[in-house]
Amino acid sequence: MADVSRRGLFGAGAGAVAGVGLAASVGLARPSAQAEAAGVSGQTYSPFGAHQAGVTTPTPAAARLMALDLRAEVDRAALGRLMRVWSTDIAALMAGRPAAGDTLPDMALGGVSLSVLVGLGPRVFELDGLRQRTPVGFQEIPAMRHDRLTDAYSGGDLLLWISADDFTTVAYAARRLVHDAAPWADLRWSQQGSWRGIGKDGQPATGRNLFGQVDGTGNPRGEALDRAVWSEDGWLTGGTQLVVRRIEMDLDEWDRLIRHEQERAIGRDLATGAPLTGGDEQTPLDFAVLRDGEPVIADNAHSRLAHPDHNRGRTMYRRGLNYADDTGSGLIFCAFQSDISKQFIPVQRVLDDFDALNEWTTAVGSAVFVIPPGMREGGYLAQGLLE
Ligand code: HEM
Numbered sequence: 001m002a003d004v005s006r007r008g009l010f011g012a013g014a015g016a017v018a019g020v021g022l023a024a025s026v027g028l029a030r031p032s033a034q035a036e037a038a039g040v041s042g043q044t045y046s047p048f049g050a051h052q053a054g055v056t057t058p059t060p061a062a063a064r065l066m067a068l069d070l071r072a073e074v075d076r077a078a079l080g081r082l083m084r085v086w087s088t089d090i091a092a093l094m095a096g097r098p099a100a101g102d103t104l105p106d107m108a109l110g111g112v113s114l115s116v117l118v119g120l121g122p123r124v125f126e127l128d129g130l131r132q133r134t135p136v137g138f139q140e141i142p143a144m145r146h147d148r149l150t151d152a153y154s155g156g157d158l159l160l161w162i163s164a165d166d167f168t169t170v171a172y173a174a175r176r177l178v179h180d181a182a183p184w185a186d187l188r189w190s191q192q193g194s195w196r197g198i199g200k201d202g203q204p205a206t207g208r209n210l211f212g213q214v215d216g217t218g219n220p221r222g223e224a225l226d227r228a229v230w231s232e233d234g235w236l237t238g239g240t241q242l243v244v245r246r247i248e249m250d251l252d253e254w255d256r257l258i259r260h261e262q263e264r265a266i267g268r269d270l271a272t273g274a275p276l277t278g279g280d281e282q283t284p285l286d287f288a289v290l291r292d293g294e295p296v297i298a299d300n301a302h303s304r305l306a307h308p309d310h311n312r313g314r315t316m317y318r319r320g321l322n323y324a325d326d327t328g329s330g331l332i333f334c335a336f337q338s339d340i341s342k343q344f345i346p347v348q349r350v351l352d353d354f355d356a357l358n359e360w361t362t363a364v365g366s367a368v369f370v371i372p373p374g375m376r377e378g379g380y381l382a383q384g385l386l387e
Contacts, residue, residue, distance in 0.1 A: 040197045040204045041165050043113040047087075047094040049374040050238040052381070054117035054163055055336055056225065056317065059195045059207070062170045063163040063321050065244060065332065066178065067121070067156025067367060068185040076128045080386040082184040083118075087380035089180055090116045093173050099180070107172040112165045116173060118381050119159030119242055119369025133385055135236045137339030141243060141366050144352040152327075153246040153365025156188045161334075167192070191246060191365070193321025193332045206273060206281065209331050210322050211254055211360075213266055214273025217281050218307065220315045228315040231338045235384035238373030240336045243316075243344045246323075246365030249330040254360050265356040267301030275303070300356040306347060316343045330361070340368060 036042040041060060045053035070079065089099040096110025125134040143149075160177055164170045170192075178187055199205030209215040220228045229240050254262065263270055267285065276296050277286040287304055289296045297304050308315050316337040323332055337343035352358070372382040 035198050035202060035204050039113075041113055042111050044096060044110045045094055045113070045115050047091045047116075047375065048377050051230065051374045052115075052117050052239075052371060053094070053374075054115035054161055055229065055240060055319075055371065057115055058113075058204070059197050059319055059321070060113035060163050060165045061194055061196060062165065062167040062192075063161065063194065064167075064170050064174050064190060064192045065321075065334075066160045066162075066174060066190045067188040068158040068160070068178070068181055069188045070123065070157045070185050074127075074184050076130060076386060078184055079124065079127065079382075080380075082181055083382050083386060084380045085180050086118060086177060087375055089177055090118070090381075091375075093176065099176050102176060104172065107168075109169060112169045114162070114164040114169055114173060116177065117159070117161040117163075117371065119161070119371050120382060120385075121155065121157040121159065121367065121369055123157045124370075130385065133235060135231060135233050135239075135241065135370055137341035138241055138368065138370055139341055139345075140368055141245075141340075141345060141348065144348060144363065146352055146358050146361075147363045147366070148248075149366055150364055153189050153191060154367055156367050156369070158185055159242070159244075159367070159369040189365070191323060191332055192325070193323045195321050209320065210249055210251060210324065210329050211262070211266075212270055213268065214270075214281060215320060215331075216318060217268075217273050218303070219317055224315065225317060227338075228343070229317045229336045229338060233338070236370065236373065240338060240371045241340045242369045242371050243333075243335045243337075243340060244365070244367045244369070245333040245363045247331045247333050248328050248362045248364050250360040250362075251329050264298055265302065265359075267297035267303035298356065300354050302351070302355050302357045305350050305355050311347050311350065314343050314347055316347070327364075330364075336371070 039058045045057055092099045093108060094114050094116060096108055098105035098108040122140060125131055162170050162173050195207050197204060197207045206214050206216045231237060231239050259270060263276060267276055268274060269276060273281040275283055275285040277289045285297055285303055285307060287297055304310060316335040318335050320334055321332040323330055335344055372385065375381050
């Protein structure tokens with residue numbers, strides 16, 4: 001994981017004091033010193049290391065994903081130049097320093113949990129000499145019955161996923177990086193989302209999607225997380241593969257359901273995220289329990305169908321974001337895995353056929369990216385692929 005330094009903007013003590021006034025005046029739980037210590041807010045992540053920051057680092061409140069398309073004339077060498085420029089920018093921005101030539105240097109801040117994750121889309125592997133270096137299992141998502149995809153949120157040759165504690169920092173970094181890519185690439189789509197990884201009591205919590213569900217509980221942890229996510233495939237070792245699906249959620253219809261129906265669709269308690277078979281959020285789901293001859297976790301419940309027990313042990317690491325804008329409301333579903341063809345795609349096929357949630361969810365965007373490993377100091381992103 002990327003190194004975390006505690007060089008916060010104010011330091012933990014002063015930051016906590018600054019938060020007290022706000023909490024007292026509006027009566028909200030503030031991100032606590034514990035939330036900060038657990039990495040949910042107020043962090044400075046290192047841009048260097050085996051992995052890029054922004055994969056398994058905690059999800060801060062604000063994020064923007066941007067896909068760019070390479071200009072037709074860009075070849076492997078030109079892509080290398082762009083990666084060097086971005087890597088230098090990212091190393092500065094994440095450390096809280098302005099990038100070279102920055103016209104707004106006063107906006108650079110440390111201690112705001114900024115991470116910039118860079119990804120490579122399928123067309124990169126059509127460039128000169130790169131086809132045979134396409135990572136195993138990296139492919140586009142085949143059409144699913146419930147998809148209603150639009151170009152507005154699909155595809156892309158490059159990805160920038162910028163996360164921070166606030167949207168001002170995200171907008172600042174986004175503008176700089178898109179500007180500096182201009183000789184080689186143009187913006188294709190941009191989507192903004194947020195996540196609240198801090199619970200009612202100000203402590204780190206799993207977070208909720210816009211259906212009100214606790215979302216992220218079943219994510220693998222520890223060694224299982226490492227096995228699910230990190231690639232050991234040649235130049236990509238320490239990197240991963242990412243699926244981004246913009247999934248529209250029909251909140252009006254969802255709101256018409258009674259709570260029991262909402263819980264039945266997922267197989268978990270809405271208030272706590274615990275399985276309907278009992279326990280707390282982290283209690284394993286028990287698919288065998290019956291009530292009146294019927295499974296308590298329904299056959300078409302999302303938690304059952306997506307579970308590794310029903311997918312030959314397949315897992316992935318989900319790191320979604322909620323969106324609500326002029327286009328609608330939903331989830332920017334993001335899942336990391338070492339092999340898209342063996343992890344996301346088979347699970348998605350099962351869900352497309354049987355998932356209860358299909359009644360209220362529709363994928364409207366789809367994109368896939370290879371996420372290169374982290375860079376070393378003095379090096380650049382995707383160096384192992386491009387040099
Ligand atoms: C679990 C919501 C789409 C894969 C869950 C859970 C919720 C949820 C509330 C239970 C808590 C948890 O374990 O995180 C949603 C919503 C979706 C959506 C609202 C669409 C808007 C998808 C898609 C996939 C997926 C497209 C993959 C193809 C999973 C997996 C789990 C899960 C693997 C964990 C199962 C386990 O190990 O227990 N989802 N999900 N979800 N979901 Fe989704």
